[in-house]
Amino acid sequence: MSLYGTMRTGVSGMNAQATRLSTVGDNIANASTAGYKKASTQFSSLILPSGQGSYNSGGVNASVRYSISDQGTFSYTTSDTDLAINGRGFFIVEGTDGVEYLTRAGSFVQLDDGTLVNAAGFKLMGYPYQSNVDPTIVINGFDGLTEINLKGGGISTNPSTAGYITANLPANEVVPYSKATSLVAFDSQGNTRKLDFTYTKTGDNAWSVTASYTDPTTSTTTTVLAPTALTFDADGKLETPAAGLLQTDELTISGAVLGELDIDISGLTQTGKGFESTGDINGSEASSAIGYEIGKDGVVSLKYESGELVPKFRIAMADVQSPDKLNPLAGNVYSQSMDSGVIVMGYPANGSYGSILSGALEDSNVDIAEELTSMIESQRNYTANSKVFQTGSELMEVLVNLKR
Structure with missing residues (x-):
């Protein structure tokens, strides 16, 4: 057995526990972030070849896994533009870079120009509504999407x-x-x-x-x-x-x-x-838009002074074969990865896609009690690995002092 190998094994264990503590810290910090999906650390052993009568200590490998497919609970709010997805799927949002991303964070607010933007500054995207006609969807791309705008109705006439x-x-x-x-x-x-x-x-x-x-x-x-x-x-x-x-x-x-x-x-x-x-x-007389409604099927309708509801947009949704393999990015959004599978487009309450809850937010799926337990375990394991390193260091010192 190599003393240097023992020390390297202790360092490997400390690094693995440090990674676990990092995910715990992120989870606790985002426990109140709408739509946040927790990260967890999984460990696998590293085994080195050993000879007759000797053992080469290996180490541990840490990998991070995201529980993106685990739905959180719902909190109801007083804002109709707070949206949650009950079931599979993701909202399509556009960043300031003009690129589309996936998210479950539906805390949208209306800007002065009528667009809906969530807390991270991403705009909600959808399709123009056509009566009795489902949107023409590019199933593997974002073509045809447009910003959902609650001021795009102008004056309505209904002859x-x-x-x-x-x-x-x-x-x-x-x-x-x-x-x-x-x-x-x-x-x-x-x-x-x-x-x-x-x-x-x-x-x-x-x-x-x-x-x-x-x-x-x-x-x-x-x-x-x-x-x-x-x-x-x-x-x-x-x-x-x-x-x-x-x-x-x-x-x-x-x-x-x-x-x-x-x-x-x-x-x-x-x-x-x-x-x-x-x-x-x-029919009805000419009237201005005074409000809006968002249905379970994602249809965004403008409400006019005449009391008429006129559908204008349909919220777009997307899904992938392996949601847990998506790439998490800043702003609580995700992008496609090599392992997630291709992005497939659709719309709410259709097929396998979930329905829209207006006036609700999906809570983080972080369990604080579980995270605090993991933090204590990681702290103890980190200390134990440091003792392995310390012991190896002391034995090395004994070996060096044999010459004296």
Whole structure:
């Protein structure tokens, strides 16, 4: 046995325990860091070849492993832009260097320009939303991603396209009894346009209906629905039009377009009761964005003054085959490594990807009690290894002094 080898073995043990203490220090320091994944030190022995009657002491090798795939608990907050992932996957964020990274740290805040940035300064990325169409994803790259912006909505207009009228026409009135009612529709620029529907009795169980628009500035009246015959059966049920549907004409008003409207009149009746009418038309007037909502599926919708929710973005997510093999970087982000597997893109609540929790943060998966225990163990082991080194040094001194 070599005394120098014994001393080197003691040094190897001290270095290994120092590495373990370093990971413990990092874990304790980041115990309150949202989305932080703990590091742990694993040891393996180093064995040197030994000869007949002699033993060569080896040492210990320390390697660091990250528990990235272990999900932490959740803490709920009062901010809707605090986001957590319940399940597999990572947020895609962009650094100031223009490079995309993976992270589980979802403590995002809205900047003045509308972008969402987490505590480390990384911007949240996603896809523009398309109604009833899933995003076109480059499954092995970040092409097509854009910054999610909560101020990108501007002014919203939602033109009217359809509506309904439910009315009772009095059967006992005599020809040419007439009654009018109105509905408000919205043109292509979000202006309100009042349409007047007039019902005129033309005979037994027979009526006609017209619709018109009167310009309030010029008092000009334009017909948008020519006289249309309505007939009822003996029980007062609508017979014609058989489809129970009216369609108004398109109308241009001061440069804006009030499009064709499909009006459902299947609820019309003719009875001995007096005239009464209800109805509604879809669409809304022009309004500004006043808030936002983020759904479990990662759809980011802007909320407008009219109460309308308009989807604008869909949060992007990514995953790899071996998350624990990702490269950890400063800012609680990760990049692909040779051992992690390729990055596969997707979006929340789809396939194996987790869902989004708005108003929540994923806690660090560090257990303080476990880390303090590891710290005490490392301290004791470091001391023991130093004693091995000290003993080897003392024996070397004895060997040198034999010559005296």
